[in-house]
Amino acid sequence: xxxxxxxxxxxxxxxxxxxxxxxxxxxxxxxxxxxxxxxxxxxxxxxxxxxxxxxxxxxxxxxxxxxxxxxxxxxxxxxxxxxxxxxxxxxxxxxxxxxxxxxxxxxxxxxx
Amino acid sequence: xxxxxxxxxxxxxxxxxxxxxxxxxxxxxxxxxxxxxxxxxxxxxxxxxxxxxxxxxxxxxxxxxxxxxxxxxxxxxxxxxxxxxxxxxxxxxxxxxxxxxxxxxxxxxxxxxx
Numbered sequence: 382x383x384x385x386x387x388x389x390x391x392x393x394x395x396x397x398x399x400x401x402x403x404x405x406x407x408x409x410x411x412x413x414x415x416x417x418x419x420x421x422x423x424x425x426x427x428x429x430x431x432x433x434x435x436x437x438x439x440x441x442x443x444x445x446x447x448x449x450x451x452x453x454x455x456x457x458x459x460x461x462x463x464x465x466x467x468x469x470x471x472x473x474x475x476x477x478x479x480x481x482x483x484x485x486x487x488x489x490x491x492x493x
Numbered sequence: 494x495x496x497x498x499x500x501x502x503x504x505x506x507x508x509x510x511x512x513x514x515x516x517x518x519x520x521x522x523x524x525x526x527x528x529x530x531x532x533x534x535x536x537x538x539x540x541x542x543x544x545x546x547x548x549x550x551x552x553x554x555x556x557x558x559x560x561x562x563x564x565x566x567x568x569x570x571x572x573x574x575x576x577x578x579x580x581x582x583x584x585x586x587x588x589x590x591x592x593x594x595x596x597x598x599x600x601x602x603x604x605x606x607x
Binding site for chain 1: 497524533534535536537538541543548549551584586595596597598599600601
């Protein structure tokens with residue numbers, strides 16, 4: 382039931398910015414966009430989330446388009462340790478509470 | 494701050510056997526989730542607890558899966574009897590105080606059913 386579309390995989394060079402796109406054209410006005418990543422053999426790790434405005438924290442920046450139909454996660458200086466599967470998720474309200482519905486994500490490989 | 498703890502990290506069983514997984518959420522987190530992650534897929538929610546009550550178990554295969562959170566803290570997920578298709582990573586997550594807040598995940602338990 383994922384409401385997002387992401388590329389299956391992408392490569393980026395160590396030290397360069399990594400821009401991860403996500404389409405969520407059916408997002409509703411009060412639904413947040415969340416990003417998680419999952420490094421091999423670990424549980425998913427929270428990165429960032431946003432509603433309308435662009436957001437930045439110590440890990441990444443999130444750019445959401447004005448119509449909210451797409452967003453981009455930016456890792457400003459990718460390192461080898463950023464190699465992971467990145468999930469873009471629209472948080473929805475169902476069955477009495479908010480839910481995260483994970484898709485297959487984007488496998489990001491950072492190359493030296 | 495300690496993260497979500499899970500045990501065991503790995504488990505191998507034969508089909509039709511039983512298995513149980515344990516989760517200790519982050520202190521003070523009222524909401525606890527169990528997810529199943531099959532190889533190559535994203536995690537899928539099995540059950541959500543708010544304190545010791547079930548909020549959502551609509552995706553839990555109740556004929557073989559059960560879960561409890563008796564005192565509103567630790568939780569146990571059980572499979573009885575296991576099938577080959579239950580081979581997956583079982584992830585526990587917690588949030589404070591509801592699903593509207595960020596979920597934090599444990600390392601998971603990798604189950605292999607032979």
